[in-house]
Each structure stands twice: as structure tokens, then as C-alpha cells.
Amino acid sequence: MKRFTSLLLGVCLSSAAADVSSLADAFDQGKVSLNVRLRYEGVAQTSLLDANAHTLRTRLGFTTAPLHGWKGMLEAENVAAYDGDSYSQAGLNPAAARRAVVGDPETSEINQVYVAYATGATNVTIGRQRLVLDNARFIGDVGWRQNQQTFDAAVVQDKSLSKTTLTYGFLQQVNRVFSERHAQGKWQSDSHVFNASYAGLPAGILTGYAYLLDFHNAAATSCASYGLSFTGATPLDRDTTLLYRIEAARQSDYGSSPLSYRTSYGIAEAGVGVAPGTLSLGHEVLGSDHNVGFKTPLATLHALNGWADLFLATPAAGLRDSYLKATANLPAACGLTVFYHRFAYARGGEQVGTEWDSQLTRKFGKWISATAKWADYRRDVVAFPNVRKVWLMVDYAY
Secondary structure (H helix, E strand, C coil), rough: CCHHHHHHHHHHHHHHHHHHHHHHHHHHHHEEEEEEEEEEEEEEECCCCCCCEEEEEEEEECCCCCCCCEEEEEEEEEECCCCCHCCCCCCCCHHHCCCCCCCCCCCCEEEEEEEEEEECCEEEEEECCCCCCCCCCCCCCCCCCCCEEEEEEEEEECCCCCCEEEEEEEEEECCCCCCCCCCCCCCCCCCEEEEEEEEEEECCEEHHHHHCEEEEEHHHHHHHEEEEEEEEEEEEECCCCEEEEEEEEEEEEECCCCCCEEEEEEEEEEEECCCCCCEEEEEEEEEECCECCCCCCCHHHCCCCCCCCCCCCCCCEEEEEEEEEECCCCCCCEEEEEEEEEEEEECCHHHHEEEHEEEEEECCCCEEEEEEEEEEECCCCCCCCCEEEEEEEEEECC
16 A cells, blocks of 8 residues: 555656646546435344444545546445444454444544556556446445445556457555454455456347455455356347346465365356346355365455345355345335345255345435334254344435
8 A cells, every 4th residue: 555655646747747737637627525424224133133323424524626647536434333242343443343244344544545547548546446348246345235345456447449448457466345454454465456358249238357366364255267158138029128247257276275176166147238227047056175265356246146245255165046136116205126136055955045135215306214113034064043123325426
């Protein structure tokens, strides 16, 4: 991070020396960003006391206007709790050791600080930043949690080729949702991510990727993944659209990993979309080899495999997730999403549980939205607990 901060200062000083008045304009015409999220999360889990987390996340940032292709961004973040011991903050508060975990620890930190340079169809960003690729299955910002996941990284994105986006990132550090106070809050990284997508096909977007992840203080999560995905939508008639996604990847140990394994990942999803909403059926498999499950350590995991968060780490025997998803556009600017999941081990096929998820959202004008959300996991094996979660949330974004 020190190297990135030094670069930021160097760029600002050199720009000021060359054109002070233009630098002043860059700040005068810059943009302030503010996000405030008030949330209640309640958790009832087998063998633990209930958790009741009342948290407020405040994120304040400023981005300069571009100056000869350069711009800078600084964003601070604070997460406060009404009663920090009413839930386990991932082990940070011993007084709540017997309570269920809510992954929103109290913290204050710099969420993003970077400089970016754009020339033609190429953009380079250096510093602490968000990075989300595709559907965040492998690389994401964990946006559901109050403390966002960011990366101390150098990222290059190029769109010079027609309908093609090329992305490369070198990740020096992962700033995880558990905050700087947690022993696993930062991962020291020597990781490379490559992603290429082509949107010129008539039926959808083709994407290829290679994610070479190496973490010095979390060596067992180091892995190399290579994959392809195809996603798109095709009109069937004036009112109906066919929706689909297919993806496959291979993974093995990499870099600092003490493990030795090779396994695979696959998903197939198909559905129909009409004016009132969508209905989709999917099947996702995270494989297993030598008692090691397929790893996605940088994913936005809450969005995948059930909102109860039972499978943030893939079980040693892998995971099969067969699911049905429905969305509906309701009156009064409301939206409804419902999931049903049936989970089983990838190796052996034993059923491990079912889950119902539902979410209702409503917008209030341009900047305010409200969310009510519920998840209920019922186990079929004692290796996992029964979990019920509920969320009530108001979000202001400017």
C-alpha cells in the first residue's frame, strides 16, 4: 500500500508543477460520493445463541475530474454497531463468542485510494480499488457485507478491439470484509488475473479467464483456475426471451499452496423472461479431489449457493447446487426474488440440505432503496446447522 500511496503523491505533485490551474479545476469539478446503509441482520443457528446485528455503514469518497487522462479517488469507510456484542464479529469480540456470526465487524478504514490513467480505449488503475469480473463467481467486491472487499492492485483494461474487453490485474493485497483488526483481514498476495470477453456473437458473450491466486498468509487457498463461460439472451417472440448461461473451469494448487489436487467447476442455467419477471432453473457443481473442494476465495460468495452462507467455503467432498430462481416486477417500484436450493455433495451425491431464499426491494426516488430479505436452510446431515436469517435494510447512495 505504501508504494501505491507514494505513486499517488508523485502524480499529484508532478501534475501540480506542470499545470496548477488545471489541477485546481480537476478538484473543483470533482465528484463527492456518499453511501449510507442502515441494516438489521438477525440469525438463528443450531447450537448457538441468536445474533441481532444493528449496523450502520457510511462510505464517503471524492473522485477528481480527469486531467490529461489522469484522475484520483479517495474513499473512507466506517461500520458502527448499536450493540457490538449482540453478534459475533467473526471472533473479534470474545463477549459474543457463543452467538452466531454476522460478518460485519466494527471498523474505520480507507476503502479505496487510487490513481487512474485513461488513453484511448485503455484504462490503468493503480491503488486500492474495487474489482468485479463477470458475475463475481471468482473475483468480486463482496458488496452485500457492510465492509467491502477491495484490492491493492494494478489493473489494466483495454477495449481497443471491437466488442472485446481485455482485463489484467496484479493483486498485491486483498482487503477482506473482516477488517484490519482480524488475523485474516488482509491477505498478502502475489496474484495475477486475466479475463477476456467478446460480445460480438449474436447469441451472447463469450468469456475466457485465468486466475492465478497466491496468498502468502493464506497458502491453502492459493489456486490456479482456467475457464470459459457463455451467457446471453435470445428473443423467442415479442414478449418472451430465452435466458442461458454455461460455464466450465479447471483448478489446481498453485504458488504457496501446500495441497496437491486437480478438480473442476461447471454451471448450466436456463430460463425464460417475460414482462412480469423471469423463471430460471440451474445446476452448479464445485468438484473435489484428494479431499479438497473447488476454491473461489475472492468471490462475492453471499450471492451464490444460498443466502444463509453455509457454503462460503466449498465442502471437502465438493458441492452440487440444483436451484430454481424466480423474479417478479411488482407494482409501486417493488421487485421480488425467490430461490429454492437443493444441496448435495459432489462426491458421492449425498443430500446435505435445502434452502428457501426471498428478497423484496423498493426504490424511493433516485437515491434511496429499501430491502427485506430472508433465508432458511434446513439440513439433511449433522455436518451443517439449521440456519434462519432475516435482514431489514435502507440504503442511501449519492
